[in-house]
Amino acid sequence: MKIVVLKFGGTSVGSIERIKKVCKIIINFTKKKYKVIVVSSAMSGITNDLIKKSRLISKRFSQSEYDVLVSSGEQMACSLISARLCDLGFNSKSMLGWQIPILTEGNHSASRIVGVNKKIINNMLRTNVIPIVAGFQGINSENRITTLGRGGSDATAIMLAKFFKAKKCIIFTDVEGVFTTDPNNYKKAKKIKVISYEEMLEMASLGAKVMQPISIQDARLNRVDINVKSSFKNTNGTLITKKRSMQSNKVIRGITFTKNDAKITLVGVKDKPGVAASIFKPLSNNSINVDMVVQNISSNKKETDLTFTIKSEDFSKTDKLIKKNQNIKFRKLVFDKNVSKVSIIGVGMITTPGVTYRMFQSLAKKKINILVISTSEIKISVLINKKNIKKAIEALHKEFNLDK
Amino acid sequence: MKIVVLKFGGTSVGSIERIKKVCKIIINFTKKKYKVIVVSSAMSGITNDLIKKSRLISKRFSQSEYDVLVSSGEQMACSLISARLCDLGFNSKSMLGWQIPILTEGNHSASRIVGVNKKIINNMLRTNVIPIVAGFQGINSENRITTLGRGGSDATAIMLAKFFKAKKCIIFTDVEGVFTTDPNNYKKAKKIKVISYEEMLEMASLGAKVMQPISIQDARLNRVDINVKSSFKNTNGTLITKKRSMQSNKVIRGITFTKNDAKITLVGVKDKPGVAASIFKPLSNNSINVDMVVQNISSNKKETDLTFTIKSEDFSKTDKLIKKNQNIKFRKLVFDKNVSKVSIIGVGMITTPGVTYRMFQSLAKKKINILVISTSEIKISVLINKKNIKKAIEALHKEFNLDK
Numbered sequence: 014m015k016i017v018v019l020k021f022g023g024t025s026v027g028s029i030e031r032i033k034k035v036c037k038i039i040i041n042f043t044k045k046k047y048k049v050i051v052v053s054s055a056m057s058g059i060t061n062d063l064i065k066k067s068r069l070i071s072k073r074f075s076q077s078e079y080d081v082l083v084s085s086g087e088q089m090a091c092s093l094i095s096a097r098l099c100d101l102g103f104n105s106k107s108m109l110g111w112q113i114p115i116l117t118e119g120n121h122s123a124s125r126i127v128g129v130n131k132k133i134i135n136n137m138l139r140t141n142v143i144p145i146v147a148g149f150q151g152i153n154s155e156n157r158i159t160t161l162g163r164g165g166s167d168a169t170a171i172m173l174a175k176f177f178k179a180k181k182c183i184i185f186t187d188v189e190g191v192f193t194t195d196p197n198n199y200k201k202a203k204k205i206k207v208i209s210y211e212e213m214l215e216m217a218s219l220g221a222k223v224m225q226p227i228s229i230q231d232a233r234l235n236r237v238d239i240n241v242k243s244s245f246k247n248t249n250g251t252l253i254t255k256k257r258s259m260q261s262n263k264v265i266r267g268i269t270f271t272k273n274d275a276k277i278t279l280v281g282v283k284d285k286p287g288v289a290a291s292i293f294k295p296l297s298n299n300s301i302n303v304d305m306v307v308q309n310i311s312s313n314k315k316e317t318d319l320t321f322t323i324k325s326e327d328f329s330k331t332d333k334l335i336k337k338n339q340n341i342k343f344r345k346l347v348f349d350k351n352v353s354k355v356s357i358i359g360v361g362m363i364t365t366p367g368v369t370y371r372m373f374q375s376l377a378k379k380k381i382n383i384l385v386i387s388t389s390e391i392k393i394s395v396l397i398n399k400k401n402i403k404k405a406i407e408a409l410h411k412e413f414n415l416d417k
Numbered sequence: 418m419k420i421v422v423l424k425f426g427g428t429s430v431g432s433i434e435r436i437k438k439v440c441k442i443i444i445n446f447t448k449k450k451y452k453v454i455v456v457s458s459a460m461s462g463i464t465n466d467l468i469k470k471s472r473l474i475s476k477r478f479s480q481s482e483y484d485v486l487v488s489s490g491e492q493m494a495c496s497l498i499s500a501r502l503c504d505l506g507f508n509s510k511s512m513l514g515w516q517i518p519i520l521t522e523g524n525h526s527a528s529r530i531v532g533v534n535k536k537i538i539n540n541m542l543r544t545n546v547i548p549i550v551a552g553f554q555g556i557n558s559e560n561r562i563t564t565l566g567r568g569g570s571d572a573t574a575i576m577l578a579k580f581f582k583a584k585k586c587i588i589f590t591d592v593e594g595v596f597t598t599d600p601n602n603y604k605k606a607k608k609i610k611v612i613s614y615e616e617m618l619e620m621a622s623l624g625a626k627v628m629q630p631i632s633i634q635d636a637r638l639n640r641v642d643i644n645v646k647s648s649f650k651n652t653n654g655t656l657i658t659k660k661r662s663m664q665s666n667k668v669i670r671g672i673t674f675t676k677n678d679a680k681i682t683l684v685g686v687k688d689k690p691g692v693a694a695s696i697f698k699p700l701s702n703n704s705i706n707v708d709m710v711v712q713n714i715s716s717n718k719k720e721t722d723l724t725f726t727i728k729s730e731d732f733s734k735t736d737k738l739i740k741k742n743q744n745i746k747f748r749k750l751v752f753d754k755n756v757s758k759v760s761i762i763g764v765g766m767i768t769t770p771g772v773t774y775r776m777f778q779s780l781a782k783k784k785i786n787i788l789v790i791s792t793s794e795i796k797i798s799v800l801i802n803k804k805n806i807k808k809a810i811e812a813l814h815k816e817f818n819l820d821k
Contacts, residue, residue: 029473063493069433070497071504078503081496081511085489089467092485093474099482100475107485111515112560156516 014138016179017047020148020170023057024187025244026090032056035244036097038185039143043103047180048138050173052148053094054166055086076121080150080160083122084110087147087166095145105143108134110158115151115169117159124159126151126168129176146173164225171228175235182237184224185244190251191216191223193415194268199406201416205266207252212266215358215392219269229253264361264368265413270402271354274304275325276384279335281344284317291340292319299334301327305354305387305396316344320385322396325350352384355405356394357413369393375412379404418542420583421451424552424574427461428591429648430494436460439648440501442589443547447507451584452542454577456552457498458570459490480525484554484564487526488514491551491570499549509547512538514562519555519573521563528563530555530572533580550577568629575632579639586641588628589648594655595620595627597819598672603810605820609670611656616670619762619796623673633657668765668772669817674806675758678708679729680788683739685748688721695744696723703738705731709758709791709800720748724789726800729754756788759809760798761817773797779816783808 019039026032035053042049054060063083067074091107098105113133117124137144148166153159161168167184174182189204191213196202208216210233217226223241232239232253242250282288293303301323309318323331328350335346362368372393376383381404385396397405410416423443430436439457446453467487471478495511502509517537521528541548552570557563565572571588578586593608595617600606612620614637621630627645636643636657646654686692697707705727713722727735732754739750766772776797780787785808789800801809814820 029470032474066433066493066497067500070436070501073504075500075503078496078500078511081513082493082500085492088489088492089470089486092482092489093470096471096479096482096486097474099479100477106561107482109485157510 014048015046016050016138016177017042017181017183018050018052018170018174018177018179020052020166020182020184021054021244022166022184022186023054023060025185026053026094027057029093031244032090032093032097035094035185036101038244039094039098040101040103043143049143050134050138050177050179051094051143051145052166052170052173053087053090053145054148055083056090059086059089077157080121080158084147084150084158084160087149091145091147095143098143098145103143104141105145106137108144108146110147110150111152111156113146115172117151117153117161121157122160123162124151124153126161126172129172131176134177162227164228167224167228168231171231171235171237171239174237179237181240182232183240183242183250185242186223187243187245188223188241189243189246189248190241191221191253191267193266194406194410195221195270198270198403199410201410203415205251206249207254208266209360210253210255211391212358212360213253215356215389216267216269219354219356219358219392219394220271221267221269263359263414264365265357265359265409265415266361267358268406268409268415269356269358270406272399272402273325274322274352274354274396275328275348275350276320276322276352276396277328277331277335278318278320278347279341279343279345280318280347281316282319283342284315288341289319291338292335295334295338296323296331299330301331301334305385305394307385322352322354322385349384351399352396353399353402354394354396355402355409356392357409358392359413360391362393363390371412372409375408376405379408381405381408418452419450420454420542420581421446421585421587422454422456422574422578422581422583424456424570424586424588425458425648426570426588426590427458427464429589430457430498431461433497435648436494436497436501439498439589440505442648443498443502444505444507447547453547454538454542454581454583455498455547455549456570456574456577457491457494457549458552459487460494463490463493481561484525484562488551488554488562488564491553495549495551499547502547502549507547508545509549510541512548512550514551514554515556515560517550519576521555521557521565525561526564527566528555528557530565530576533576535580538581566631568632571628571632572635575635575639575641575643578641583641585644586636587644587646587654589646590627591647591649592627592645593647593650593652594645595625595657595671597670598810598814599625599674602674602807603814605814607819607821609655610653611658612670613764614657614659615795616762616764617657619760619793620671620673623758623760623762623796623798624675625671625673667763667818668769669761669763669813669819670765671762672810672813672819673760673762674810676803676806677729678726678756678758678800679732679752679754680724680726680756680800681735681739682722682724682751683745683747683749684722684751685720686723687746688719692745693723695742696739699738699742700727700735703734705735705738709789709798711789711791726756726758726789753788755803756800757803757806758798758800759806759813760796761813762796763817764795766797767794775816776813779812780809783812785809785812
């Protein structure tokens with residue numbers, strides 16, 4: 014059997030008209046003799062409505078019941094798609110997590126798929142019944158509904174593609190694919206045809222919102238090739254795969270940026286072992302994510318300056334936590350809420366020397382000051398003043414030949 | 418174990434504030450050492466929204482997927498109730514049809530409960546976990562979600578009360594109980610304390626909207642006593658039971674009326690065997706419900722006049738069906754769309770002579786003309802002109818001492 018997994022995101026099924034369009038896409042694949050497994054998210058807006066209701070009940074809403082509540086969104090979407098296909102003369106059934114079943118482990122609302130029973134769906138495929146699988150949901154060993162957290166429907170699609178050895182796994186969404194940089198911010202951004210898991214993982218982690226990093230990691234670990242494409246326009250999307258990029262002349266594949274970071278510097282911190290841990294532990298306990306961290310040697314050698322970045326929305330909470338922290342001593346807290354992290358990503362940089370130099374030089378030419386630097390094997394991030402984002406992206410996009 | 422089943426209708430859980438109120442009611446029962454099984458409908462409005470969506474997909478929406486779609490409404494409500502109880506320090510779990518499971522038979526969207534697995538819920542009750550059971554839903558032998566049709570959540574409550582041998586089954590709703598007649602129409606209407614299944618069945622069939630006739634029949638067949646009461650006001654409701662009414666001085670228990678009936682008379686129908694069947698078969702095939710039927714002997718003995726009533730919304734369809742019906746011949750079709758059926762109900766009339774006479778006399782005194790009469794063992798219905806409804810109810814309410 015030539016199996017394809019088609020996953021539709023919330024905006025793709027966001028209205029009755031769009032659901033009808035989605036059904037056309039599904040039917041086109043059956044016409045090409047594919048055995049189609051559909052995975053659907055909830056109609057856009059529905060999940061947020063449900064979450065709003067849960068918050069009105071309690072801020073400590075039971076995690077287990079939260080999963081029962083929000084999973085109803087995918088249930089609705091699947092039944093609508095399935096009924097539409099039936100109405101058009103096709104055979105189709107919605108399949109909820111418990112009906113397959115999709116087995117999960119881990120905490121409620123952040124579970125992971127550990128098993129998929131193939132029997133019922135294989136029977137359906139053999140008898141030309143199109144299964145419309147509810148994304149984002151499964152059941153645990155106690156027969157309770159679980160959900161998979163952010164990007165959960167992508168995870169469902171990827172795991173089904175793995176278990177059913179699908180020829181293709183196509184993620185239909187509201188963008189045309191993965192771009193060299195955000196096309197809303199820079200018009201010369203180009204769609205990327207093929208990108209490696211690792212590059213996509215960095216792109217996603219650093220701000221490209223096409224897929225959640227955890228889903229890309231799922232695909233990478235399970236060696237599932239993913240096509241990301243638009244459910245609105247019939248254009249080629251982006252293939253995310255293990256294969257090395259074909260456009261090998263391009264060292265850098267993409268440029269990402271963040272818009273709402275804040276930088277904090279603790280000046281004159283007493284330099285002794287464990288001081289960084291003392292600073293970051295209470296932040297971590299309060300779910301504040303620290304991103305870039307740099308420690309500068311201060312003039313006074315018994316002291317050090319510690320700089321780190323956080324989301325700007327976490328600033329006031331962070332400020333309070335640090336000031337009431339008895340375990341650390343410092344002379345001054347300096348902050349800047351108008352910073353942005355710009356990153357270049359590409360596996361090419363492993364084998365190509367001089368990428369760092371080219372990045373810094375092209376920013377310097379535009380008189381853009383670099384505040385903090387952070388690097389990994391396949392990406393370089395710099396912190397700059399927020400007002401320079403556009404200028405920086407333009408310069409880097411040209412420097413690394415992404416305009417072409 | 419002293420078990421009570423508490424069922425909450427759509428308006429009772431119609432907002433977050435109302436769900437919080439419902440939880441107070443539940444907690445009060447646990448304080449009285451009851452083991453509580455809760456059954457909830459969907460929040461009011463939700464089911465209609467889902468049905469609207471289904472109609473936009475197709476007017477022939479798959480019945481099986483319809484059940485998947487609409488059952489999500491109860492799923493939401495149950496998780497919200499359960500999470501609220503957890504938040505208040507109680508132990509509670511939502512329980513969906515497939516989790517118990519509640520087994521059903523029959524067509525989709527009109528299934529009947531045939532079995533309830535008691536194991537999991539008994540375990541919950543023993544360990545003080547409050548089960549919040551999704552009303553209206555179950556699964557069939559093919560592991561597909563089924564729903565129970567109109568009044569389905571009441572059916573769930575009644576069947577759970579039966580299987581768990583509950584001491585009480587309380588249906589919480591938006592009215593205070595069953596009244597002698599509609600209090601919105603006649604201010605002197607009185608709440609009925611105790612009513613027999615049979616009387617309630619007639620009341621419900623004839624227009625009292627507290628419960629669906631099918632649910633009352635369920636309760637009667639399974640000998641489950643039902644308390645109907647308000648979830649908003651803490652007043653005594655109405656007990657529906659097999660016991661003979663304690664208020665034995667009252668022959669008549671209630672008066673109902675319809676507002677949108679139409680009367681059709683076929684004048685000069687050729688009187689031969691099978692003619693009534695020929696008239697009513699096409700109506701039945703088109704789901705038109707014929708209520709009262711009277712056949713008068715015409716002056717010409719080879720002809721007869723046939724009068725029957727239908728819902729006025731079915732009038733034009735009925736008119737067409739009769740006129741194009743080749744199998745019947747008649748001289749004239751006469752209709753009246755301004756009629757109303759007023760009924761008096763009471764098991765007392767079986768043993769009390771003169772009820773019919775008293776009814777007709779009191780209407781005659783008010784100069785109300787009776788168009789059609791129909792009787793059963795415990796009810797008498799008359800068709801009158803719609804403009805006389807109020808006057809008729811006032812007269813009958815007084816005549817049968819219901820004002821007191």
